[in-house]
Amino acid sequence: MADFPIVVGINRTQDGSIAVAVGDAGMYSLQKERITRRKHHWGRLGDLPDRYLPAMPLLKEPVDLVVEGYSSDAEIENLEDYHEELRESLSLKEDARIVQVSHHLSHLYSAFHPSPFEQAAGLVVDNQGSPVRRFTEPFTPPPGASGDLLEVASFYRCTRDGVECLAKQLWHGDWADPAGLGCFYALLTKALWPEGEGNEGKVMGLAPYGDPDALGLPELDVRGHEVLIPPAWTELFARREDFLYEPGGEPFRRAANLAAAGQRAFEHALAALADWLHARTGLDRLAFAGGTALNCSANGLLIRRGPFREVFVPPSPHDGGTAIGCALYGLEAVLGVRGRWRWRDDFLGPDPDESEITAAVGSLPDGLVAEQPDDLIAAMVALLEDGRVVGLHQGRSESGPRALGNRSIIGDPRRPDIQDYINYEVKGREWFRPLAPLVLAEHAQRFFDVDRPAPFMQYATEVRPECRELLPGITHVDGTARLQTVEPERTPFLHALLTRWYARTGLPVLINTSLNGPGRPLTETPEHSIDTLRTTGMHALVMPPYLIRKTD
Numbered sequence: 442m443a444d445f446p447i448v449v450g451i452n453r454t455q456d457g458s459i460a461v462a463v464g465d466a467g468m469y470s471l472q473k474e475r476i477t478r479r480k481h482h483w484g485r486l487g488d489l490p491d492r493y494l495p496a497m498p499l500l501k502e503p504v505d506l507v508v509e510g511y512s513s514d515a516e517i518e519n520l521e522d523y524h525e526e527l528r529e530s531l532s533l534k535e536d537a538r539i540v541q542v543s544h545h546l547s548h549l550y551s552a553f554h555p556s557p558f559e560q561a562a563g564l565v566v567d568n569q570g571s572p573v574r575r576f577t578e579p580f581t582p583p584p585g586a587s588g589d590l591l592e593v594a595s596f597y598r599c600t601r602d603g604v605e606c607l608a609k610q611l612w613h614g615d616w617a618d619p620a621g622l623g624c625f626y627a628l629l630t631k632a633l634w635p636e637g638e639g640n641e642g643k644v645m646g647l648a649p650y651g652d653p654d655a656l657g658l659p660e661l662d663v664r665g666h667e668v669l670i671p672p673a674w675t676e677l678f679a680r681r682e683d684f685l686y687e688p689g690g691e692p693f694r695r696a697a698n699l700a701a702a703g704q705r706a707f708e709h710a711l712a713a714l715a716d717w718l719h720a721r722t723g724l725d726r727l728a729f730a731g732g733t734a735l736n737c738s739a740n741g742l743l744i745r746r747g748p749f750r751e752v753f754v755p756p757s758p759h760d761g762g763t764a765i766g767c768a769l770y771g772l773e774a775v776l777g778v779r780g781r782w783r784w785r786d787d788f789l790g791p792d793p794d795e796s797e798i799t800a801a802v803g804s805l806p807d808g809l810v811a812e813q814p815d816d817l818i819a820a821m822v823a824l825l826e827d828g829r830v831v832g833l834h835q836g837r838s839e840s841g842p843r844a845l846g847n848r849s850i851i852g853d854p855r856r857p858d859i860q861d862y863i864n865y866e867v868k869g870r871e872w873f874r875p876l877a878p879l880v881l882a883e884h885a886q887r888f889f890d891v892d893r894p895a896p897f898m899q900y901a902t903e904v905r906p907e908c909r910e911l912l913p914g915i916t917h918v919d920g921t922a923r924l925q926t927v928e929p930e931r932t933p934f935l936h937a938l939l940t941r942w943y944a945r946t947g948l949p950v951l952i953n954t955s956l957n958g959p960g961r962p963l964t965e966t967p968e969h970s971i972d973t974l975r976t977t978g979m980h981a982l983v984m985p986p987y988l989i990r991k992t993d
Protein backbone atom coordinates (compact mmCIF):
# COMPACT_ATOMS: atom_id res chain seq x y z
CA MET A 442 0.00 0.00 0.00
CA ALA A 443 1.24 3.49 -0.85
CA ASP A 444 1.91 6.03 1.90
CA PHE A 445 -0.95 8.15 0.58
CA PRO A 446 -3.74 5.86 -0.56
CA ILE A 447 -6.40 7.14 -2.90
CA VAL A 448 -9.79 5.60 -2.25
CA VAL A 449 -12.75 6.28 -4.53
CA GLY A 450 -16.26 5.93 -3.11
CA ILE A 451 -19.25 5.80 -5.44
CA ASN A 452 -22.91 5.99 -4.49
CA ARG A 453 -24.94 4.34 -7.23
CA THR A 454 -28.45 5.06 -5.92
CA GLN A 455 -30.52 8.23 -5.43
CA ASP A 456 -28.50 11.46 -5.37
CA GLY A 457 -25.72 9.67 -7.24
CA SER A 458 -22.32 10.87 -6.05
CA ILE A 459 -18.60 10.24 -5.99
CA ALA A 460 -15.97 10.90 -3.34
CA VAL A 461 -12.21 10.64 -3.27
CA ALA A 462 -10.30 10.20 -0.02
CA VAL A 463 -6.76 11.43 -0.54
CA GLY A 464 -4.48 9.95 2.10
CA ASP A 465 -5.91 9.96 5.60
CA ALA A 466 -6.87 13.64 5.72
CA GLY A 467 -8.13 14.84 2.33
CA MET A 468 -11.66 14.55 0.92
CA TYR A 469 -13.35 15.53 -2.32
CA SER A 470 -16.96 14.87 -3.24
CA LEU A 471 -19.35 15.73 -6.02
CA GLN A 472 -22.98 14.88 -6.65
CA LYS A 473 -24.11 13.91 -10.12
CA GLU A 474 -26.95 16.47 -10.02
CA ARG A 475 -24.44 19.33 -9.94
CA ILE A 476 -23.11 18.32 -13.32
CA THR A 477 -26.30 17.17 -15.05
CA ARG A 478 -28.43 19.96 -13.50
CA ARG A 479 -31.14 17.40 -12.65
CA LYS A 480 -31.98 17.33 -8.94
CA HIS A 481 -31.52 14.03 -7.10
CA HIS A 482 -30.18 12.42 -10.30
CA TRP A 483 -29.74 8.70 -9.66
CA GLY A 484 -26.49 6.83 -10.29
CA ARG A 485 -26.28 5.02 -13.63
CA LEU A 486 -23.82 3.28 -15.92
CA GLY A 487 -21.71 5.83 -17.79
CA ASP A 488 -21.53 8.28 -14.88
CA LEU A 489 -17.82 7.79 -14.30
CA PRO A 490 -16.50 8.41 -17.84
CA ASP A 491 -19.20 10.87 -18.90
CA ARG A 492 -19.93 12.88 -15.75
CA TYR A 493 -17.41 12.53 -12.94
CA LEU A 494 -14.08 12.22 -14.78
CA PRO A 495 -14.47 15.42 -16.82
CA ALA A 496 -15.54 17.35 -13.71
CA MET A 497 -12.97 15.97 -11.26
CA PRO A 498 -9.40 15.77 -12.64
CA LEU A 499 -8.28 14.12 -9.40
CA LEU A 500 -9.91 10.91 -10.64
CA LYS A 501 -7.06 10.52 -13.13
CA GLU A 502 -4.64 9.71 -10.27
CA PRO A 503 -3.70 6.07 -9.55
CA VAL A 504 -6.37 4.51 -7.35
CA ASP A 505 -5.74 2.02 -4.52
CA LEU A 506 -9.31 1.00 -3.82
CA VAL A 507 -12.86 1.57 -5.07
CA VAL A 508 -15.85 1.16 -2.75
CA GLU A 509 -19.30 1.05 -4.29
CA GLY A 510 -22.55 1.66 -2.45
CA TYR A 511 -25.76 0.14 -3.76
CA SER A 512 -29.19 0.32 -2.17
CA SER A 513 -32.49 -1.46 -2.73
CA ASP A 514 -32.90 -0.49 -6.39
CA ALA A 515 -31.84 -2.68 -9.30
CA GLU A 516 -28.47 -1.09 -10.13
CA ILE A 517 -26.52 -3.88 -8.43
CA GLU A 518 -27.67 -6.18 -11.21
CA ASN A 519 -25.27 -4.23 -13.45
CA LEU A 520 -22.31 -5.03 -11.19
CA GLU A 521 -20.15 -6.60 -13.92
CA ASP A 522 -20.75 -3.69 -16.30
CA TYR A 523 -19.94 -1.22 -13.55
CA HIS A 524 -16.70 -3.02 -12.82
CA GLU A 525 -15.71 -3.00 -16.45
CA GLU A 526 -16.43 0.72 -16.52
CA LEU A 527 -14.25 1.24 -13.43
CA ARG A 528 -11.35 -0.69 -14.98
CA GLU A 529 -11.63 1.23 -18.24
CA SER A 530 -12.08 4.69 -16.72
CA LEU A 531 -9.77 4.78 -13.70
CA SER A 532 -6.03 4.19 -13.33
CA LEU A 533 -6.43 1.28 -10.94
CA LYS A 534 -3.17 0.21 -9.34
CA GLU A 535 -2.10 -3.36 -10.01
CA ASP A 536 -3.32 -4.66 -6.66
CA ALA A 537 -6.34 -2.33 -6.45
CA ARG A 538 -9.58 -3.86 -5.26
CA ILE A 539 -13.25 -3.08 -5.89
CA VAL A 540 -15.55 -3.80 -2.95
CA GLN A 541 -19.14 -3.02 -1.94
CA VAL A 542 -20.57 -1.67 1.29
CA SER A 543 -24.23 -1.97 2.20
CA HIS A 544 -26.32 1.16 2.34
CA HIS A 545 -26.80 1.92 6.03
CA LEU A 546 -23.20 1.09 6.83
CA SER A 547 -22.11 3.65 4.22
CA HIS A 548 -24.40 6.23 5.86
CA LEU A 549 -22.85 5.41 9.23
CA TYR A 550 -19.29 5.86 7.94
CA SER A 551 -20.38 9.27 6.58
CA ALA A 552 -21.60 10.32 10.03
CA PHE A 553 -19.48 8.88 12.83
CA HIS A 554 -16.05 8.73 11.22
CA PRO A 555 -15.88 12.41 10.14
CA SER A 556 -17.48 13.54 13.43
CA PRO A 557 -15.48 15.07 16.27
CA PHE A 558 -16.38 12.14 18.55
CA GLU A 559 -14.08 9.39 19.82
CA GLN A 560 -17.12 7.25 20.60
CA ALA A 561 -20.81 7.74 19.94
CA ALA A 562 -24.13 6.09 19.33
CA GLY A 563 -24.87 5.84 15.60
CA LEU A 564 -28.34 6.18 14.07
CA VAL A 565 -29.30 5.75 10.40
CA VAL A 566 -32.92 6.24 9.34
CA ASP A 567 -34.05 6.40 5.71
CA ASN A 568 -36.80 4.87 3.65
CA GLN A 569 -35.04 1.79 2.30
CA GLY A 570 -31.50 0.57 2.36
CA SER A 571 -29.92 -2.71 1.30
CA PRO A 572 -31.64 -6.10 1.49
CA VAL A 573 -30.49 -8.43 4.27
CA ARG A 574 -28.73 -10.76 1.80
CA ARG A 575 -26.41 -7.96 0.72
CA PHE A 576 -25.40 -6.68 4.16
CA THR A 577 -21.66 -6.18 4.48
CA GLU A 578 -21.76 -5.90 8.27
CA PRO A 579 -22.27 -8.56 10.93
CA PHE A 580 -25.98 -8.75 11.67
CA THR A 581 -28.18 -11.65 12.70
CA PRO A 582 -31.68 -11.27 11.28
CA PRO A 583 -34.65 -12.71 13.16
CA PRO A 584 -35.12 -16.47 12.65
CA GLY A 585 -36.84 -17.22 9.37
CA ALA A 586 -36.43 -13.65 8.05
CA SER A 587 -36.27 -13.36 4.29
CA GLY A 588 -33.01 -12.18 2.69
CA ASP A 589 -35.13 -9.70 0.73
CA LEU A 590 -36.09 -7.66 3.82
CA LEU A 591 -34.78 -4.08 3.63
CA GLU A 592 -33.09 -2.08 6.37
CA VAL A 593 -35.09 1.08 7.25
CA ALA A 594 -33.35 2.00 10.52
CA SER A 595 -30.00 0.93 11.97
CA PHE A 596 -28.57 1.47 15.44
CA TYR A 597 -24.88 1.34 16.32
CA ARG A 598 -22.27 1.67 19.01
CA CYS A 599 -19.26 3.39 17.43
CA THR A 600 -15.67 3.77 18.57
CA ARG A 601 -12.56 4.67 16.62
CA ASP A 602 -11.60 0.99 16.82
CA GLY A 603 -14.76 -0.28 15.17
CA VAL A 604 -18.53 -0.13 14.90
CA GLU A 605 -21.08 -2.60 16.21
CA CYS A 606 -24.61 -2.89 14.85
CA LEU A 607 -26.97 -3.22 17.81
CA ALA A 608 -30.28 -3.51 15.97
CA LYS A 609 -32.08 -2.83 12.72
CA GLN A 610 -35.67 -2.34 11.72
CA LEU A 611 -36.39 -4.39 8.63
CA TRP A 612 -39.25 -4.02 6.16
CA HIS A 613 -40.63 -6.21 3.40
CA GLY A 614 -40.75 -3.36 0.90
CA ASP A 615 -44.50 -3.36 0.21
CA TRP A 616 -45.58 0.29 0.16
CA ALA A 617 -49.18 -0.73 0.89
CA ASP A 618 -47.91 -1.88 4.30
CA PRO A 619 -45.20 0.63 5.19
CA ALA A 620 -42.99 0.64 8.27
CA GLY A 621 -40.34 2.89 9.71
CA LEU A 622 -39.85 6.63 9.99
CA GLY A 623 -38.34 7.15 6.54
CA CYS A 624 -41.25 5.39 4.82
CA PHE A 625 -43.68 7.41 6.93
CA TYR A 626 -42.22 10.75 5.88
CA ALA A 627 -41.93 9.65 2.25
CA LEU A 628 -45.66 8.78 2.19
CA LEU A 629 -46.58 11.97 4.03
CA THR A 630 -44.69 13.91 1.35
CA LYS A 631 -46.36 12.00 -1.49
CA ALA A 632 -49.79 12.77 0.00
CA LEU A 633 -49.07 16.49 -0.36
CA TRP A 634 -46.83 16.52 -3.45
CA PRO A 635 -47.32 13.28 -5.41
CA GLU A 636 -44.94 14.28 -8.19
CA GLY A 637 -41.17 14.58 -8.12
CA GLU A 638 -38.49 13.74 -5.57
CA GLY A 639 -37.05 15.54 -2.62
CA ASN A 640 -40.19 17.41 -1.54
CA GLU A 641 -39.67 16.49 2.12
CA GLY A 642 -38.28 19.94 2.89
CA LYS A 643 -41.54 21.49 1.68
CA VAL A 644 -43.51 19.42 4.19
CA MET A 645 -41.26 20.64 6.98
CA GLY A 646 -41.71 24.26 5.85
CA LEU A 647 -45.49 23.86 5.54
CA ALA A 648 -46.04 22.17 8.92
CA PRO A 649 -45.93 25.33 11.09
CA TYR A 650 -48.91 26.74 9.15
CA GLY A 651 -51.14 23.85 10.28
CA ASP A 652 -52.80 22.58 13.44
CA PRO A 653 -51.35 19.16 14.36
CA ASP A 654 -54.55 18.20 16.22
CA ALA A 655 -57.07 19.21 13.54
CA LEU A 656 -57.25 15.84 11.80
CA GLY A 657 -57.28 13.74 14.99
CA LEU A 658 -54.40 11.61 13.76
CA PRO A 659 -52.55 9.40 16.25
CA GLU A 660 -48.89 9.27 17.17
CA LEU A 661 -46.79 6.60 15.48
CA ASP A 662 -46.48 3.28 17.26
CA VAL A 663 -42.90 3.01 18.54
CA ARG A 664 -41.92 -0.38 19.94
CA GLY A 665 -38.34 -0.31 21.15
CA HIS A 666 -36.27 0.50 18.08
CA GLU A 667 -39.09 -0.10 15.60
CA VAL A 668 -41.63 2.40 14.28
CA LEU A 669 -44.98 1.06 13.10
CA ILE A 670 -47.48 3.18 11.20
CA PRO A 671 -51.04 2.98 12.60
CA PRO A 672 -53.96 2.22 10.23
CA ALA A 673 -55.34 5.77 10.56
CA TRP A 674 -52.22 6.97 8.76
CA THR A 675 -51.97 4.22 6.14
CA GLU A 676 -55.66 4.65 5.28
CA LEU A 677 -55.13 8.38 4.88
CA PHE A 678 -52.10 7.83 2.64
CA ALA A 679 -54.19 5.50 0.47
CA ARG A 680 -56.60 8.37 -0.32
CA ARG A 681 -53.84 10.86 -0.88
CA GLU A 682 -55.77 13.06 -3.32
CA ASP A 683 -57.64 14.60 -0.35
CA PHE A 684 -54.60 16.52 0.81
CA LEU A 685 -52.87 17.76 -2.33
CA TYR A 686 -51.08 21.03 -1.71
CA GLU A 687 -52.72 24.21 -3.01
CA PRO A 688 -51.27 27.66 -2.40
CA GLY A 689 -54.35 29.01 -0.58
CA GLY A 690 -57.86 28.52 0.78
CA GLU A 691 -59.29 25.40 2.38
CA PRO A 692 -56.99 22.97 0.47
CA PHE A 693 -53.98 24.85 1.83
CA ARG A 694 -55.32 24.60 5.36
CA ARG A 695 -55.97 20.87 4.99
CA ALA A 696 -52.53 20.25 3.55
CA ALA A 697 -50.89 22.29 6.31
CA ASN A 698 -52.84 20.41 8.99
CA LEU A 699 -51.61 17.11 7.59
CA ALA A 700 -48.03 18.37 7.39
CA ALA A 701 -48.27 19.57 11.01
CA ALA A 702 -49.64 16.26 12.28
CA GLY A 703 -47.05 14.31 10.30
CA GLN A 704 -44.12 16.46 11.37
CA ARG A 705 -45.13 16.17 15.03
CA ALA A 706 -45.61 12.40 14.81
CA PHE A 707 -42.21 12.14 13.10
CA GLU A 708 -40.47 14.25 15.74
CA HIS A 709 -41.98 12.34 18.65
CA ALA A 710 -41.11 8.95 17.15
CA LEU A 711 -37.55 10.07 16.36
CA ALA A 712 -37.19 11.24 19.95
CA ALA A 713 -38.37 7.83 21.15
CA LEU A 714 -35.78 6.09 18.94
CA ALA A 715 -33.10 8.40 20.32
CA ASP A 716 -34.20 7.52 23.86
CA TRP A 717 -34.00 3.81 23.06
CA LEU A 718 -30.53 4.13 21.55
CA HIS A 719 -29.30 6.29 24.40
CA ALA A 720 -30.52 3.78 26.98
CA ARG A 721 -29.02 0.89 25.01
CA THR A 722 -25.57 2.44 24.56
CA GLY A 723 -25.22 4.65 27.62
CA LEU A 724 -23.34 7.09 25.38
CA ASP A 725 -24.04 10.80 25.38
CA ARG A 726 -23.04 11.63 21.81
CA LEU A 727 -24.96 10.78 18.67
CA ALA A 728 -23.94 10.58 14.99
CA PHE A 729 -27.11 10.67 12.88
CA ALA A 730 -27.51 10.15 9.12
CA GLY A 731 -29.96 8.94 6.48
CA GLY A 732 -32.45 11.08 4.57
CA THR A 733 -34.48 11.79 7.71
CA ALA A 734 -31.50 13.65 9.18
CA LEU A 735 -32.22 16.47 6.70
CA ASN A 736 -35.24 17.38 8.85
CA CYS A 737 -33.93 20.54 10.54
CA SER A 738 -36.97 20.98 12.77
CA ALA A 739 -36.62 17.45 14.17
CA ASN A 740 -32.85 17.90 14.50
CA GLY A 741 -33.48 21.08 16.48
CA LEU A 742 -35.77 19.20 18.84
CA LEU A 743 -33.26 16.38 19.22
CA ILE A 744 -30.56 18.85 20.18
CA ARG A 745 -32.78 20.79 22.61
CA ARG A 746 -34.48 17.92 24.42
CA GLY A 747 -31.67 15.37 24.53
CA PRO A 748 -31.08 12.69 25.64
CA PHE A 749 -27.79 13.09 23.78
CA ARG A 750 -25.55 15.89 24.96
CA GLU A 751 -24.03 16.36 21.52
CA VAL A 752 -25.39 15.47 18.09
CA PHE A 753 -23.40 15.37 14.85
CA VAL A 754 -25.36 15.39 11.61
CA PRO A 755 -23.07 15.47 8.55
CA PRO A 756 -23.76 18.20 5.98
CA SER A 757 -24.72 15.43 3.51
CA PRO A 758 -26.75 13.04 5.68
CA HIS A 759 -28.80 11.90 2.67
CA ASP A 760 -27.78 9.38 0.00
CA GLY A 761 -25.57 11.99 -1.69
CA GLY A 762 -23.25 11.73 1.32
CA THR A 763 -22.86 7.97 1.14
CA ALA A 764 -20.07 8.26 -1.45
CA ILE A 765 -18.03 9.83 1.36
CA GLY A 766 -19.14 7.00 3.64
CA CYS A 767 -17.98 4.50 1.00
CA ALA A 768 -14.57 6.17 0.73
CA LEU A 769 -14.13 6.28 4.51
CA TYR A 770 -15.24 2.66 4.85
CA GLY A 771 -12.57 1.78 2.29
CA LEU A 772 -9.90 3.74 4.09
CA GLU A 773 -10.71 2.51 7.58
CA ALA A 774 -12.35 -0.92 7.30
CA VAL A 775 -10.63 -2.25 4.16
CA LEU A 776 -7.19 -0.61 4.17
CA GLY A 777 -6.97 -0.30 7.95
CA VAL A 778 -5.91 3.35 7.84
CA ARG A 779 -7.03 5.51 10.79
CA GLY A 780 -8.70 8.46 9.03
CA ARG A 781 -7.91 11.99 10.22
CA TRP A 782 -10.33 13.86 7.98
CA ARG A 783 -13.14 15.55 9.93
CA TRP A 784 -16.18 17.28 8.40
CA ARG A 785 -15.24 20.79 9.58
CA ASP A 786 -16.40 22.52 6.44
CA ASP A 787 -18.45 21.27 3.51
CA PHE A 788 -16.45 22.75 0.64
CA LEU A 789 -15.55 19.38 -0.84
CA GLY A 790 -16.19 19.99 -4.56
CA PRO A 791 -13.44 19.79 -7.19
CA ASP A 792 -10.68 22.40 -6.96
CA PRO A 793 -11.82 25.38 -9.04
CA ASP A 794 -9.85 26.26 -12.13
CA GLU A 795 -9.38 30.05 -11.98
CA SER A 796 -9.06 30.18 -15.76
CA GLU A 797 -12.67 28.96 -15.98
CA ILE A 798 -13.86 32.08 -14.16
CA THR A 799 -11.78 34.31 -16.40
CA ALA A 800 -13.10 32.54 -19.50
CA ALA A 801 -16.72 32.69 -18.31
CA VAL A 802 -16.45 36.38 -17.46
CA GLY A 803 -14.76 37.01 -20.81
CA SER A 804 -17.74 35.65 -22.72
CA LEU A 805 -20.70 36.94 -20.74
CA PRO A 806 -24.09 36.70 -22.41
CA ASP A 807 -25.84 39.90 -23.55
CA GLY A 808 -27.36 41.88 -20.72
CA LEU A 809 -24.56 41.20 -18.21
CA VAL A 810 -21.44 43.19 -17.49
CA ALA A 811 -18.45 42.41 -15.25
CA GLU A 812 -16.20 44.70 -13.26
CA GLN A 813 -13.39 44.23 -10.76
CA PRO A 814 -14.13 46.61 -7.87
CA ASP A 815 -11.20 47.76 -5.74
CA ASP A 816 -13.21 46.72 -2.69
CA LEU A 817 -15.46 43.84 -3.68
CA ILE A 818 -17.01 43.39 -0.24
CA ALA A 819 -17.88 47.09 -0.01
CA ALA A 820 -19.52 46.87 -3.44
CA MET A 821 -21.53 43.82 -2.34
CA VAL A 822 -22.62 45.49 0.91
CA ALA A 823 -23.77 48.56 -1.03
CA LEU A 824 -25.95 46.37 -3.26
CA LEU A 825 -27.43 44.55 -0.26
CA GLU A 826 -28.18 47.83 1.50
CA ASP A 827 -30.00 48.85 -1.63
CA GLY A 828 -32.28 45.80 -1.31
CA ARG A 829 -30.55 43.83 -4.04
CA VAL A 830 -30.34 40.05 -4.10
CA VAL A 831 -26.76 39.01 -4.79
CA GLY A 832 -25.31 35.62 -5.74
CA LEU A 833 -21.98 34.53 -4.30
CA HIS A 834 -19.86 31.98 -6.19
CA GLN A 835 -16.41 31.18 -4.83
CA GLY A 836 -14.04 28.27 -4.25
CA ARG A 837 -14.95 24.59 -4.00
CA SER A 838 -18.67 23.83 -4.01
CA GLU A 839 -20.62 22.51 -1.03
CA SER A 840 -21.05 18.72 -1.10
CA GLY A 841 -24.43 18.77 0.64
CA PRO A 842 -27.76 20.41 -0.16
CA ARG A 843 -27.17 23.48 2.03
CA ALA A 844 -25.46 26.49 0.52
CA LEU A 845 -22.89 27.59 3.08
CA GLY A 846 -21.34 30.56 1.36
CA ASN A 847 -19.61 29.18 -1.73
CA ARG A 848 -22.77 28.80 -3.88
CA SER A 849 -25.16 31.14 -2.05
CA ILE A 850 -27.66 33.92 -2.63
CA ILE A 851 -27.38 36.71 -0.08
CA GLY A 852 -29.99 39.31 0.90
CA ASP A 853 -31.07 41.80 3.58
CA PRO A 854 -33.23 40.03 6.23
CA ARG A 855 -34.80 43.30 7.44
CA ARG A 856 -36.89 43.65 4.30
CA PRO A 857 -40.42 42.28 4.69
CA ASP A 858 -40.83 41.70 0.95
CA ILE A 859 -37.55 39.89 0.30
CA GLN A 860 -38.82 36.38 1.07
CA ASP A 861 -41.55 36.70 -1.57
CA TYR A 862 -39.11 38.22 -4.04
CA ILE A 863 -36.60 35.38 -3.69
CA ASN A 864 -39.24 32.65 -3.64
CA TYR A 865 -41.12 33.96 -6.68
CA GLU A 866 -38.62 35.87 -8.79
CA VAL A 867 -35.47 33.87 -8.19
CA LYS A 868 -36.44 30.37 -7.09
CA GLY A 869 -39.89 30.05 -8.69
CA ARG A 870 -41.20 28.11 -5.67
CA GLU A 871 -43.94 28.09 -3.03
CA TRP A 872 -44.56 31.30 -1.09
CA PHE A 873 -44.21 29.71 2.34
CA ARG A 874 -40.65 28.41 1.89
CA PRO A 875 -38.48 29.97 4.59
CA LEU A 876 -35.08 31.55 4.03
CA ALA A 877 -32.16 30.95 6.35
CA PRO A 878 -29.93 33.39 8.22
CA LEU A 879 -26.18 33.76 8.39
CA VAL A 880 -24.99 35.25 11.67
CA LEU A 881 -21.58 36.13 13.04
CA ALA A 882 -20.94 33.36 15.57
CA GLU A 883 -20.04 35.75 18.37
CA HIS A 884 -23.42 37.51 18.04
CA ALA A 885 -25.62 34.43 17.46
CA GLN A 886 -27.00 34.26 21.00
CA ARG A 887 -28.31 37.81 20.85
CA PHE A 888 -30.66 36.89 18.03
CA PHE A 889 -31.22 33.13 18.32
CA ASP A 890 -31.80 30.56 21.06
CA VAL A 891 -28.56 28.77 20.34
CA ASP A 892 -25.84 27.42 22.62
CA ARG A 893 -23.42 25.86 20.11
CA PRO A 894 -21.93 26.56 16.68
CA ALA A 895 -24.17 25.72 13.72
CA PRO A 896 -21.82 25.85 10.73
CA PHE A 897 -23.88 23.51 8.52
CA MET A 898 -27.42 24.90 8.71
CA GLN A 899 -28.82 21.63 10.00
CA TYR A 900 -31.15 22.54 12.77
CA ALA A 901 -33.90 25.04 13.38
CA THR A 902 -33.88 27.18 16.48
CA GLU A 903 -35.97 30.01 17.89
CA VAL A 904 -35.42 33.56 16.77
CA ARG A 905 -35.56 35.53 20.01
CA PRO A 906 -39.07 37.05 20.25
CA GLU A 907 -37.74 40.61 20.49
CA CYS A 908 -35.75 40.13 17.25
CA ARG A 909 -38.48 38.65 15.05
CA GLU A 910 -39.90 41.95 13.85
CA LEU A 911 -36.44 43.12 12.95
CA LEU A 912 -35.79 39.98 10.88
CA PRO A 913 -38.92 39.28 8.78
CA GLY A 914 -36.83 37.86 5.93
CA ILE A 915 -35.60 34.87 7.94
CA THR A 916 -38.18 34.34 10.70
CA HIS A 917 -40.49 31.44 9.86
CA VAL A 918 -44.16 31.57 10.86
CA ASP A 919 -43.41 29.54 14.01
CA GLY A 920 -40.68 31.96 15.08
CA THR A 921 -37.80 29.66 14.11
CA ALA A 922 -34.91 29.88 11.67
CA ARG A 923 -32.36 27.40 10.34
CA LEU A 924 -29.24 29.34 11.06
CA GLN A 925 -25.62 29.16 10.00
CA THR A 926 -23.08 30.58 12.41
CA VAL A 927 -20.07 32.11 10.68
CA GLU A 928 -16.49 32.05 11.95
CA PRO A 929 -13.47 33.40 10.10
CA GLU A 930 -11.45 30.18 9.82
CA ARG A 931 -13.62 28.22 7.40
CA THR A 932 -15.49 30.98 5.59
CA PRO A 933 -13.28 34.08 5.55
CA PHE A 934 -15.18 35.88 2.78
CA LEU A 935 -18.54 35.40 4.53
CA HIS A 936 -17.05 36.53 7.80
CA ALA A 937 -15.60 39.64 6.21
CA LEU A 938 -18.91 40.35 4.46
CA LEU A 939 -20.94 39.99 7.66
CA THR A 940 -18.44 42.07 9.61
CA ARG A 941 -18.67 44.91 7.08
CA TRP A 942 -22.47 44.57 6.92
CA TYR A 943 -22.59 44.77 10.72
CA ALA A 944 -20.44 47.89 10.72
CA ARG A 945 -22.78 49.55 8.20
CA THR A 946 -26.15 48.44 9.56
CA GLY A 947 -25.63 47.40 13.19
CA LEU A 948 -26.98 43.97 12.28
CA PRO A 949 -24.69 40.89 12.07
CA VAL A 950 -27.29 38.84 10.16
CA LEU A 951 -27.85 38.25 6.43
CA ILE A 952 -30.08 35.93 4.40
CA ASN A 953 -28.33 32.94 2.87
CA THR A 954 -30.13 30.67 0.44
CA SER A 955 -28.87 28.28 -2.20
CA LEU A 956 -27.62 29.61 -5.53
CA ASN A 957 -29.96 28.00 -8.02
CA GLY A 958 -32.89 28.82 -10.26
CA PRO A 959 -36.34 27.16 -10.34
CA GLY A 960 -36.19 23.38 -9.95
CA ARG A 961 -32.40 23.30 -10.25
CA PRO A 962 -29.72 21.98 -7.92
CA LEU A 963 -26.99 24.16 -6.48
CA THR A 964 -24.76 25.61 -9.21
CA GLU A 965 -21.35 24.05 -9.74
CA THR A 966 -19.50 25.94 -12.48
CA PRO A 967 -19.15 29.69 -13.17
CA GLU A 968 -21.38 29.22 -16.22
CA HIS A 969 -24.17 27.74 -14.07
CA SER A 970 -24.03 30.72 -11.71
CA ILE A 971 -23.92 33.25 -14.54
CA ASP A 972 -26.88 31.51 -16.18
CA THR A 973 -28.80 31.72 -12.89
CA LEU A 974 -28.14 35.47 -12.80
CA ARG A 975 -29.24 35.83 -16.42
CA THR A 976 -32.46 33.81 -16.13
CA THR A 977 -33.78 34.78 -12.68
CA GLY A 978 -34.59 37.91 -10.70
CA MET A 979 -31.18 37.85 -8.98
CA HIS A 980 -29.67 41.32 -9.36
CA ALA A 981 -25.94 40.65 -9.31
CA LEU A 982 -23.34 37.92 -8.89
CA VAL A 983 -20.13 38.18 -6.91
CA MET A 984 -17.51 35.79 -8.25
CA PRO A 985 -14.23 37.03 -6.80
CA PRO A 986 -12.52 39.06 -8.08
CA TYR A 987 -15.50 39.99 -10.27
CA LEU A 988 -18.86 41.64 -9.71
CA ILE A 989 -21.30 40.83 -12.49
CA ARG A 990 -24.43 42.94 -12.92
CA LYS A 991 -27.34 43.24 -15.25
CA THR A 992 -27.11 46.15 -17.63
CA ASP A 993 -30.81 47.05 -17.54
Ligand SMILES: [Fe+2]
Pocket residue numbers: 544548567568569570731732759760
Ligand atom coordinates in the same frame (compact mmCIF):
# COMPACT_ATOMS: atom_id res chain seq x y z
FE1 LIG B 1 -30.23 6.30 2.35
